[in-house]
Every structure is written in C-alpha cells, then in structure tokens.
Amino acid sequence: MKFKLDPSRPPDEDDYYLGVALAVRRKANCTGNRVAAVIVKNKRVIATGYNGVPEDMPNCLDGGCLRCSNPGGQFKSGTRYDLCICVHAEQNALLTAARFGISVEGAHLYTTMQPCFGCAKEILQAKIEKVFYLHPWVPTDVDPVMDAAMKAEYAKIIGKLKVKKLDFDDPVATWAVTTMRQAALASDKNPDKKTPPKTAKKKVAKKKSRTSPR
Numbered sequence: 001m002k003f004k005l006d007p008s009r010p011p012d013e014d015d016y017y018l019g020v021a022l023a024v025r026r027k028a029n030c031t032g033n034r035v036a037a038v039i040v041k042n043k044r045v046i047a048t049g050y051n052g053v054p055e056d057m058p059n060c061l062d063g064g065c066l067r068c069s070n071p072g073g074q075f076k077s078g079t080r081y082d083l084c085i086c087v088h089a090e091q092n093a094l095l096t097a098a099r100f101g102i103s104v105e106g107a108h109l110y111t112t113m114q115p116c117f118g119c120a121k122e123i124l125q126a127k128i129e130k131v132f133y134l135h136p137w138v139p140t141d142v143d144p145v146m147d148a149a150m151k152a153e154y155a156k157i158i159g160k161l162k163v164k165k166l167d168f169d170d171p172v173a174t175w176a177v178t179t180m181r182q183a184a185l186a187s188d189k190n191p192d193k194k195t196p197p198k199t200a201k202k203k204v205a206k207k208k209s210r211t212s213p214r
C-alpha cells in the first residue's frame, strides 16, 4: 500500500508515522539530502528531527556550512564530511530525546532516508529496535577501495538492526533526494528533451548536407 494524503481513510501505523516524518522534513535545511526522522515508543512519537546546522547558527541554505556550500567546488563529491557541521535528522531525533531525558531503548525510528553510515552506528548503539525508511541511502563517489570497505562495514552495522524499506509515494522526492534532484536537473538540461526551434532545425539540416559527401 502506498502513502496517500487521503483524509477519508484512517492511516495505518507506517502511514501515520512516515506522514509525520514527511511533515517534519519540510523544515530540513541543507543543500544536500532533505531528511526527517521520528522516534516512536509505545505508539507515541517521542522525538522528531530534521537535518541542518546546530541551533542558533546560520542555516546551511544560507551558506552556514562550508562543506555543503562548497565554494569553488574545492571539496570533491563524497569527501570531507568530517568538515560538515550539518546534523543529520536521525542524530537530531536521538539528541532531542537525550536533551529532554527520554529513553529511546526499544523504540522504532521512522526516517525519510535509509540511515547513513554514521547514523546507523548511532541508532544501533542507542538500542533503537527497528528502523523504517522511505528512500535508499546512496553514498556518492567515494574512492573504490574505500567504497568496498565502507560497504562491508555498513553491512555489519545494518545486519545488527531490524531495517524495513517502506513503499510509499513521495510527491517531492526530487526536492528531497540529491541524486534524484541532480538527475531531474540533468534531464531538464538535456537538449534531446526539448523541441529545437525552427531556425535550429534548418541549421542542423544544412550542416548534414554539407558533411554528407565526406
């Protein structure tokens, strides 16, 4: 069953909690993926989080994070995350629970994106019992040796968690997921997708006839 904003039908558990996460995600403030997470215990939402810089700092979308704003493209894709000051949605949800003294042991976590390497470790160590996610997490462009090692280590961590992918529609997936946003932008720029103006068609035809005798 897919997530639908249908007020005539009461939502089931996954629909309800993921719906809350999708509402929280509107606050996400990062130039990269836009993610939100909710922690649920005994059928109650006990904490929420979305990704962005720590409180009372200039927002990531306003250039607050040097790694994310990447001036002059100085940080290669997939590198220097140790410089990034953005706090991930799952981290923010766990930290909110810590800040207000709420135990998360045995709780469920709903996130709009599969936890990354760092978040997966923290979720495991916080003793979250089960993780539900919407979009897969795709690490970008790490070098091949690192990539293989990271996949193996990630599998070790994820193997210790109960993880389930949810099959719901995301009406703003291209806004939320960097890889989908980049793919959408690339296809917009793709000249094959646009009908060329009449003058351009004539030029192409001329060029063809000129080069055909060769």
Ligand SMILES: [Zn+2]
Binding pocket: 029, 030, 031, 032, 052, 053, 060, 065, 068, 086
């Ligand atoms: Zn950021």
Ligand SMILES: [Zn+2]
Binding pocket: 088, 089, 090, 115, 116, 117, 118, 119, 120
């Ligand atoms: Zn993360």
